[in-house]
Amino acid sequence: MPLIATKILVGFVVGVLIGLTGIGGGVLLLPILIFGLRVPAIVAVGSDALFNFFTKIPAGLLHLKKDTVRRKVVIALAVGSVPGSIGGVALLTHIRSLYGNGVNDFIKITIGILLIVIPTLLLFQKRIEENVANRPPTMKSFVGMSVIGLVAGFLVGMTSVGSGSIIMMLLLLFYSYPPKVNVGTDVVHAVVLTGVTGILHFHLGNVDSKLVLSLLIGSIPGGLLGSHLSTRVPMLWLRRILCTLLLLTGARMLWPAF
Numbered sequence: 264m265p266l267i268a269t270k271i272l273v274g275f276v277v278g279v280l281i282g283l284t285g286i287g288g289g290v291l292l293l294p295i296l297i298f299g300l301r302v303p304a305i306v307a308v309g310s311d312a313l314f315n316f317f318t319k320i321p322a323g324l325l326h327l328k329k330d331t332v333r334r335k336v337v338i339a340l341a342v343g344s345v346p347g348s349i350g351g352v353a354l355l356t357h358i359r360s361l362y363g364n365g366v367n368d369f370i371k372i373t374i375g376i377l378l379i380v381i382p383t384l385l386l387f388q389k390r391i392e393e394n395v396a397n398r399p400p401t402m403k404s405f406v407g408m409s410v411i412g413l414v415a416g417f418l419v420g421m422t423s424v425g426s427g428s429i430i431m432m433l434l435l436l437f438y439s440y441p442p443k444v445n446v447g448t449d450v451v452h453a454v455v456l457t458g459v460t461g462i463l464h465f466h467l468g469n470v471d472s473k474l475v476l477s478l479l480i481g482s483i484p485g486g487l488l489g490s491h492l493s494t495r496v497p498m499l500w501l502r503r504i505l506c507t508l509l510l511l512t513g514a515r516m517l518w519p520a521f
Contacts, residue, residue, distance in 0.1 A: 267477055273300065274314075274481025281318075281482075282489020283501060287427040288315050289419075290381055291505075292478070293374055294512045302474065304367035304374070305355060309464030310471045312423040314478050316457040318486070319427075323454040331447030333440065339405045340430065340452045343412030344419070345459050351420020352463045370422060371516050377424045378513025382506035384432050407437065412452075419460050426453040426460075 277292050289311050296307040326332050359366040411433045418425045431449045434440065440448065464470050 267473075270300070270474055270477035271481040274478035275485035276481075277478070278318075278482030278485025278487075279489040279492075280505065282486045283492060283496065286385065286502065286505060287424070288318055288482075289422070289424040289426065290378065290428060290509060293422070293424060294378065294509070294516070296474075297371065297374075298512075298515075300474075302471065303364075304370035305359065305469050306471055306474075308355075308370060308421070308423045309461065309467070309469030310474050310478075312419070312457050312464055313461030313470050313475050314482075315423065315426060316454065316461045317475075317479055318482055319450055319454045319457060323451045326447030326450055329443075329447070331443045332451045333444060333448045335405075336408055336434075336440075336448050337452045337455070339408035340412035340415075340448075341455050342405075343409035343414075344416030344452070344456045345412075347413040347416025347418075348420035348456060348460045349416075349463065351417040351422075352460065352467070353420075355421055356467060373418075374422050374424060375513045375516030377418065377422060378509050378516065381425065381428050382509040382513070385428065386503065386506050388432075388435075411437070412456075416456055416460075419456055420463070423457070423460060426456045 273292075273295055277288060277295070280286065280291055281288055292311050292314065293307055296302040296311065297304055302310070355366055355370070358369055362369075411430065415425050415429045415433070418429060427449055430452060431445060434445050434449065438445075461470065
């Protein structure tokens with residue numbers, strides 16, 4: 264199979280899985296790019312960030328239309344996440360200036376840790392939702408939201424992972440918005456964060472534009488198909504299987520480091 268067709272197929276498969284399970288594209292796509300397509304980790308991160316930016320725009324616009332977005336929360340998160348992302352990208356640039364291609368090993372270790380932490384949280388998401396559903400918010404301040412954004416932005420700048428999943432979990436733990444508002448606010452903020460991160464990586468030469476285009480060509484119909492099938496397949500078990508595979512992938516990424 265020609266390489267471009269393989270990339271389109273990867274985009275299609277990732278799109279289907281996102282539509283089926285709701286698990287973020289960064290968590291699903293990065294391991295495939297790094298292990299499957301042998302894309303250098305720093306290029307995989309930059310390309311994935313730009314890919315996520317384009318794929319989240321339609322959902323973000325839909326949530327804005329449905330009024331399921333807390334705009335002030337988006338602003339508060341972005342106040343932290345934008346400088347956080349700049350810091351994460353700057354750290355990668357500094358590491359590359361010191362160790363050259365060694366930056367790819369650093370990225371793999373960081374992604375490996377996130378691929379263990381995030382799927383673990385996703386596996387227990389329902390239980391977390393049940394435990395926090397009836398309690399008042401534990402944080403209310405603009406500063407608190409900005410700190411959440413800062414942490415997530417820094418991680419996204421380094422790995423492109425977490426623009427959705429990490430923010431979602433932190434909002435779930437520290438605030439008590441209705442689920443659809445949590446999702447809408449998270450998606451719109453992710454457009455801002457991945458846009459900034461993708462542009463930074465693009466200017467630094469960390470984006471393979473042809474790869475991003477190929478992935479988008481496949482992911483759009485894949486996402487539509489996945490969303491259509493989501494009511495026809497056992498999504499809970501598929502989500503659990505997928506999280507387990509991601510945990511194993513994270514362990515595999517960390518294995519050479521220990």
